[in-house]
Amino acid sequence: MERVIIAGVDRSARSRAAADWAAREALLRGLPLRVVHVSPPDGPDPVHPWPGRPEAVADHVVAELTERHRVLAARGSHLDGAAVPALRAAGEHAELLVLGLRGEGGHAGVAVGSTASALATECGRPVVLVPGTYPGPWRPGRIEGVVLGIDAHDPAVGPVEFAFEAARLHGVRLRAVHCWTLPARAARSPFPVLEEDRAEWEDEEVQVLSDALRPWRGKYPDVDVLEDVRLLPPAQALTHASGNAELVVAGQGATALALLEHARCPVAVVPA
Template sequence: MTRPITAGVDGTAESLAALDWAAREAVRRDLPLRVVHAWRYAEALATADRDTQHGWVSEGVSAAVRGVRERHPELRVSVDVVEGGAADALAAAEAEMLVLGSRGHGPVVGFLLGSVGQQVIAEAARPVVLVRAGDRPTAEAAGRDVVVGQHGGAEDSAGALRFAFETAAARGATVRAVRAWTLPPVFAYSPGSMKLLDDAGGLEPYERQALADALRPWRERFPGVPVAEHVEMGSAGEVLLSVAGRAQLVVVGRRAHRTAVGARIGSVAHGVLHHADCPVAVVPHE
């Protein structure tokens, strides 16, 4: 079954920007677009019954979708107006990816994640893309890279790398793969780890080789996608943000398993979401 790209719409400027982003991506990938709006019956509006309120909501969503259909007449679009919580409706969606809007006030403050966005990112089994209200399609055609964070072994970032390469292939863009490293604590050294470092020629060559190994299968699968490798000492979030200034999209991973306090976004994804000035994709992995 072909999964659609699903956009959550609530009438705000940021959600309309997310809808436009999702529509463009659906056209590139030849996928259908599903537009979801979740609403709750407002009993305080005594003069408007449930059907009337539903009609108001449906008309607002239809107006936004009309613009998308005019700009992309070849796009297959479906609309779901559901009663209930937005986070639950979106997180449970069977989608290739979920696209949401997020308020932003410039590159310093960055994204302001509401409770819906946080819950969807933490709970969704599919990639979630956050888009600012000021996002413009020109940024996607300005030669900017798709930046992706890689960490650990080859399997640890496979989901994020897959998403980055698929996106870059659809856009004719370069993947800029970023790996950050720090000096390990003294007690982390062992005879086995020391041998690995000696064989690699030191810490930085070891990290560069680890990134090259993780990228190898994706380079083979997407031979037409240019790749730039960036290895730098520092915290993962800071290194990613340092190279994201001219990115058209930043892709980060998050662990999908739940902790004792529930699902979490993760510190790196959280930092990038709050400070990047371009759309950010958060991809879950085991």
């Protein structure tokens, strides 16, 4: 099985920004890049052909990328069919599947396209979704490198390992965000929560997070880890963190889908 990064593209500037992110990641990991364009099953692409025939879209993007990244090993592929199953099958054995949050067919008021949403939910491999406004290169000026959303009571191996490896590859700090809620009895109580009770519960969550990360700290001793415990809904906490991050890593599920609606940096959605 060939290790490869796949970028799914259409004719939009958003998808080309995602392809550029994928190209930089491929160079960092020493992997080839495969650029894939899928034509719909009901005939040719709609009006406004770019750069001409649908079969040429992927090759056009490859030409742009190799002009910008001279040592990049990349090739283009054109597939016919529905985008979601075609890209899911193409990425079945890929290191990463990368695409924009919204493609050329999306509506202006929709933050996340149907293809991105479906692949984030269904794909068996990590999917990185790149906002259209993201500038491309990792920016050392950002406070956070990689942000990991983790349920410390039941940590999923896939997202945790992906986040630690990403932080190691890029030489940046990993911020592990664990969110918690007040005990049911406190949430139902008509009286305010006592500060000493809240502090005690939070200390317990801090310990749970520390215990969950301990084996990963041992496996990745060179990764600087910041443990962050928040009394917030997970999607809200990760959305806030994305404003100062280069990459947010989350597991598949409702939190990831809610995060994608407001993410301000690329989001890696990783199966457990």
